[in-house]
Amino acid sequence: MNLPLGLDPDELAVCVSCGLCLPHCPTYRVSLDERYSPRGRINLMRAVEEGTLTMDQEWFDSLDTCIQCLGCETACPSGVKYGSLISGTKTAMAQQRTPGHKLRAGLWVLKHPRLLVWGSRAMAVVQRLGLLSRNSSLWPKKIPLRRPKSTATATGEVVLFTGCVMDTWMPEVHRAAEKVLQASGTAVMLSGTATGCCGALHEHAGLTDQAQQRAQRVMDSLPGEHPILVDAAGCGAALKNYGHLLGTEQAQEFAERVFDVQEWLAKHPERLAKIPLKETQRPPVIVQDPCHLRHAQQCHEAVRVVLAPVAELVELDDEGLCCGAGGSFSLVHPELAQGVRERKMEAIARAGNHEVVSANPGCALHLGAAGAKVRHPLELLAEAIVDPQEPGT
Amino acid sequence: MNALEEFRQSVGPHGPVAVVGGRTRWHLGGSIDPQARLITAPQGIEALDPSEMTVSLGAGTPLDMLDEALAEHGQEVALAGPPGATVGGALAVGHDSLRRRRIGSARDVLLQANYVDAQGELIKAGGPTVKNVTGYDLCRLLVGSLGTLGFFGSVILRTRPRPEITMWLSGPTKPECFLTEIYRPATILWDGKQTAVCLEGYQEDVEKQAQKLHALGLETSSDLCPMVLPPHRQRLNGGPLKNGTVADVGSSVLYGPQPAEAPETTPGVQRVVDRLRHQFDPEGRLNPGRNPQRMST
Amino acid sequence: MPDQLLAELREALGPKSVSFGGAAQLLYSRDSSVFPGGQPGPVCFPETTEQVVACVQAAVNHNRSFVPRGAGTGLAGGAIPCDDPVMIVTTRMNKILEVDKQKQFAWVEPGVINLDLSRYLLGTGLHFAPDPSSQQSCTIGGNVANNSGGPHCLAYGVTSAHILAVEVVLPDASVAVFGDPEGPAGGYDLRGAFVGGEGTLGVATRVAVRLTPDPPAVRTMLLDYQDVGTAADTVSAIIGAGIVPAAIEMMDQKVIEVVEKFIKVGYPQDAAAVLIVEVDGLIDGVEHEVERITEIALACGTRTVRVAADEEERARIWKGRKNAFGAIAQVKPGYYLHDTVIPRTKLTEVINKVYETAERYDLLVMNVFHAGDGNLHPLLIFDPQEEGIMDRVLAAGEEIVQTSLDAGGVLSGEHGIGLEKRRFMDRLFSENDLDAQAKLRHTFDPDERANPHKVLPGGSSCAEINHMDKPPEGTWV
Incomplete structure (x- = not known):
């Protein structure tokens, strides 16, 4: 039998509707409406699979x-695999109706690195002319005109995955990653433009085919055994999910080579210990956990673990509730995303309004646009x- | 025929009838219509199980008798009344013990009531277990209702362990700080000049808390309340105390020499009260003349 | 006229606060109990008392019933709508209005989440004592409606003991405040009567809660046993010795096994039962009680007594208990539980009968419950796909209820009656007893407009629910 969403009935049956997920859902926290909760969404998936509800506007x-x-x-507490359910649902949704033209255009550009670089430079010029906002969740306050020079080498022990947007808009993060890794005695090489975008946003939008194509291309461009280190939590999560996305042994093996840079350093304390650190004050820093990391x-x-020697870590009191950036979500639903972000900004204020660290570019842009220093x-x-x-020294 | 059935028949289905306990607070909530027949509730402890922490007894049992029986097992109930008061009377009045902050409210004591309603039927409300949300909470409604909704025949009460020691301290320090400085004092009284604090619990704990109080200017007096409480209660409001009154700061009750006016019932609450009385006793035959809304606290 | 009703509601609340459509109707047709077949009318999200009044008034005008609802975490079907009622969802009334640290109370709106209130109070030295296992999701309004419990009710009492006053929109759309946060209120205890009314007496729109001072010291102990009977005897012995711990929780062998498998908290794997005992208060008394409990436990035949050395160990011991239901859900997808309370001294007898019953019906049963106050939560675990399983589960459940009643117990300790247990009410109460309860209901709601067909047995139009073709499920207790 062909079910409308094609979800695994056993996976769908695990949810017992207890509602313990409600407060951990950022959109429920803002809307306080079951329709925007995990429990509600699972029941809506079930209803479509059972044929009691059609995929109407309210459902979408x-x-x-x-x-x-x-x-x-x-x-x-019951171990519902929500991630798997929602990505299956998003795929079915994308087949039902094409995503909006803005989103499609954006996702298309991500697949074309050169275009992205030139487009970004054009945006940088436009922004400096004062024609483009400096307070957007979608691009940095100051789009770089050119990238600082990389110190990576052609061969190395590890690959630093450079991705797409981050490489053009926030290249300083990659340079920082290189510097840290090299200081730990690790030779770094870059994934480069041949590898390109990880496909996370395509998958997020339910464009599974395109995400799979991206994944295959990324994998093909990075053969071998080297660990692949990622400094953007969103990309890292996507790369680690290739096994599930493609369902091949090759993809599974590839995914096992992927580490978040911080994760890898924490797993190699001997290298972490090698990093020569200045003896300075440890400034208070608020740690914001990107959902893709947490x-x-x-x-x-x-x-x-990585930051403790250099900063006094301040925790937020919101149990890691999402900041609302969440990939393309802030593009499509700015109002709800803003409500979610307000909660995060309030938590940051309660924690003392210090500088924030976030290991994901999406969160950094989203919170930066609201005035946080990230x-x-x-x-x-x-x-x-x-x-x-x-x-x- | 058992005592409960006898009691039920003595209430009967018709005519004004009033139940008499120890007559210690007979004046509360208005005087009884002289036409009313006077009856008394069954007396005596039926079952006392220390490891259940419950006691089952006739509502006419004097509080003192119950307290004595429970003391043998190192337990007590969170009810209080003047000497001679009965358990049924204490429940009907519903006033908290002076030690409420430590031992809890009179409204949480009643687990099950076997009462006789205005139709002369024997009704069971609540249940014998210490925790129970089976159906509507008639027990809490009955406590403090001055017998106007039904007459307690027998009841099952929650008991609690007696404290190892009790210690009263007093001195000229103002009372407010003791609410927060001390962990769960049983009582804090203030007569305008002196504060009296009651501590209870394990000896070592009480002694350490007492030291804190000594530093705040109180001195240990004895194991009995050092103040004489005037007979009439009302809600404690802000402002300086009048001469001859004592404030129970911990529970916001003021004790004074004169009876106080009852607080005004809002129209919204009055409508519900009218329906309540109509539902439970449309003819007004149970304890006629009494009205809990006329009690000052 | 539903159109007119909708228009009236939208006029009063604004169009974004009233939903009427497939998704909303579906999601607000049920709560955590997974009874099929509820039927809601318009779903309203009021933000003020005035807007709640408007919702109730609209229901009155159109001769509809209404159902108040919080987070929908109830396990007895108490928030399931019957007869197309106006749904009054109070989740957006979620402000903490006032905290009086001196007088130790707070006014809150009903949609405030239980755990959010505790978090808000961190650092004040005060907390809201009721801690139902759903406390991360459930609302204070829901706690009031169900007179909710939780592990720490043993020493601190259930919700009713912590509610000082409620502002209520009554079923005739009038507003009244019952109780007084600042002192004993004179007159009838309508506050006490309202708490636990399961939404059938009106809608709470503001709640004054008692705040309890944080205990200066807490100790958590893990006791383990080679048989359930010895564990039960220890519970009675502790209480009988005059110690009322803050909590006494029991888990049996099967629960320990699955909890260890999924959560790994370090419970002894070969134990037939463990008790979690927590004592709190001033430090000397706490140490004294730990010593006494250890003596009593060992004298009763407890195999080992472990006292958590630090906060981390304490959290780990509790983690196993609090996540037990999730772990159980991973064994088999379906489970059915009851919530009866029995006299503590009958624990051994009743639990053994529960095992017997399960065996006779060829079902797996697990026990994880509030042993200190005799509040059982036997979970029958099953796979709903198995043919004929429902009949066996329901029959076994009914037998467990009867066993509890025969032992002098009651139907519910903290989940409430809702739709689920109405059919058992006449086993505990006579017709006259139930009539008396109906009088209380009619005092607040003479027309039975608020949350109809709940608590008391009698004519229901929720046909699907009456048939009970599917047992309720739940995830915690």
């Missing part, structure tokens, strides 16, 4: 607004490394 609205932060999956990769503690944890660490030219 409930499912479209899911940020896919997976906070519910972490909270679920819920998808579940390696958010590594950020704390940097990547690796930037903070890189800054604390003793310069080899400086005397006294």
Whole structure:
């Protein structure tokens, strides 16, 4: 029997509607309406599969607004695989109706690195002319005109995955990652433009075919055994999910080579210990856990391990509730995303309004646009490394 | 014929009837219509199981008798009344013990009531277990209703362990700080000049808390309340105390020499009260003349 | 006229706060109990008392019933709509209005989440004592409606003991405040009568809760046993010795096994039962009680007594208990549980009968419950796909209920009656007893407009629910 969404009935049956997920869902927290909750969305999936509900506008609205932060999956006591259910649903949704033209155009550009570089430079010029906002969740306050020079080498022990948008808009993060890894005695090579975009946003939008194509291309461009290190939590989560996305042994093996940079460093304390650090004050820094790190990769503690020597870590009191950036969610549902972001900004204020670290570009842009000062944890660490030219090392 | 059935028949289905306990607070909530027949509830402890922490007894049992029986097992109930008061009377009045902050409210004591309603039927409300949400909470409605909704025949009460020691301290320090400085004092009284604090629990704990109180200017007096409480209660409001009154700061009750006016019932609450009385006793035959809304607290 | 009703509601609340469509109707037709077949009318999200009044008034005008609803975490079907009622969802009334640290109370709106209130109070030295296992999701309004419990009710009492006053929109759309947060209210305890009314007496729109001082010291102990009877005897012995711990929870062998498998908290794997005992208060008394409990436990035949050395160990011991239901759900997808309370001294007898019953019906049963106050939660675990299983599960469930009643117990300790247990009410109460309860209901709601067909047995139009073709499920207790 062909079910409308093609979901695994056993996976769907695991949810007992207990509602313990509700407070961990950012859109429920803002709307306080079952339609925007994990429990509600699962019941809506069931209803369509059972044929008691059609995929009407109200139905789409409930499912479209899911940020896919997976906070519910972490909270679920019954072990419901929400991530798998929602990505299956998004795929079915994308087949039912084409995504909006803005989203499609954006996703198309991501697949074309050169276009992205030139387009970005054009945006940088337009922004400097004052014609483009400096407070958008979609691009940095100051789009770089050119990229700082990489110090990576052609051969190395590890590959730093450079991706698409981050490489053009936030290249300083990659440079920081290189610096940190090299200081730990690790030779780094870059994935480069041949590898390109990881396909996370395509998958997020339910464009599974395109995501699979991207994944295959990424894998083909990075053969061998080298660990692949990622400094953007969203990309890392996507790469680690290739096994599930493609369902091949090759993809599974590839996924096992993928680590978040912080995760990898925390797993190699001997290398972490090698990093020569300046003896300075440890400034207070608020740690914001990107959902892709906390819920998808579940390696958010590594950020704390890596940063502890250089900063006084301040925790938020919102149990890692999503900030609302969530891939393309803020593009499609700005109103709900803003409500979700307000909650995060309030939590940041309660924690003392210090500088925030976030290991995901989407969160950094989203929170930065609301006025928070956000940097990547690796930037903070890189800054604390003793310069080899400086005397006294 | 058992005592409960006898009691039920003595209430009967017709005519004004009033139940008499120890007559210790007979004046509360208005005087009884002299036309009413006077009856008394069954007396005596039926079952006392210390490891259940419940006691089952006739509502006419004097509080003192119950307390004595429970003391043998190191237990007590969170009910209080003047000497001679009965359990049924204490429940009908519903006033908390002076030690409420430590031992809980009179409204949480009643687990099950076997009462006789205005139709002369024996009704069971609640249940014998210490935790129970089976159906509507008639027990809490009956406590403090001055017998106007039904007459307690027998009841099952929750008991609690007696404290190892009790210690009263007093001194001229103002009372407010003791609410937060001390962990769960049983009582805090203030007569305008002196504060009296009651501590209870394990000896070592009480002694350490007492030291804190000594530092705040109180001195240990004895194991009995050092203040004499005037007979009439009302709600404690802000402002300086009048001479001859004592404030129970911990529970917001003021004790004074004169009876106080009852607080005004809002129209919204009054409508519900009218329906309540109509539902439970349309003819007004149970304890006629009494009205809990006329009690000052 | 539904159109007119909708128009009236939208006029009063604004169009975004009233939903009427397939998705909303579906999602608000049920709560955590997974009874099929509820039928809601318009779903309203009021944000003020005035808007709740408007919802109730609209229901009155159009001769509809209404159902108040919080987070929908109830396990007895209490929030399931019958007869197309106006759904009054109070989740958006979620402000903490006032905290009086001196007088130790807070006014909150009903949609405030239980755990959010505790978090908000962190650092004040005060907390809201009721801690139902759903506390991360459930609302204070829902706690009031169900007179909710939780592990720490043993020493601190159930919700009713912690509610000082409620502002209520009555079923005739009038507003009244019952109780007084600042002192004993004179007159009838309508507050006490309202708490536990399961939404059939009106809608709570503001709640004054008692705040309890945080205990200066807490100790958590893990006791393990080679048989359930010895564990039960230990519970009675502790209480009988005059110690009322903050909590006493029991888990039997099957629960320990699955909890260890999924959560790995370090419970002894070969134990037939474990008890979690927590004591709190001032430090000397707490240490004294730990010593006494250890003595009593060992004298009763407890195999080992472990006292959590630090906060981390304490959290780990509780983690196993609090996530037990999730772990069980991973064994088999379906489970059916009851919530009876029995006299503590009958624990051994009743639990053994529960095992017997399960065996006779060829079902798996697991026990994880509030042993300190005799509140059982036997879970019958099953696979709903198995043919004929429902009949066996329901029959076994009914037998367990009867066993509890025969032992002098009651139907529900904390989940409430809702739709689920109405059919058992006459086993505990006579017709006259039930009439008396109906009088309380009619005092608040003479027309039975609020949450009809709940609590008391009698004519229901929720046909699907009456048939009970599917047992309710739940995830915690």
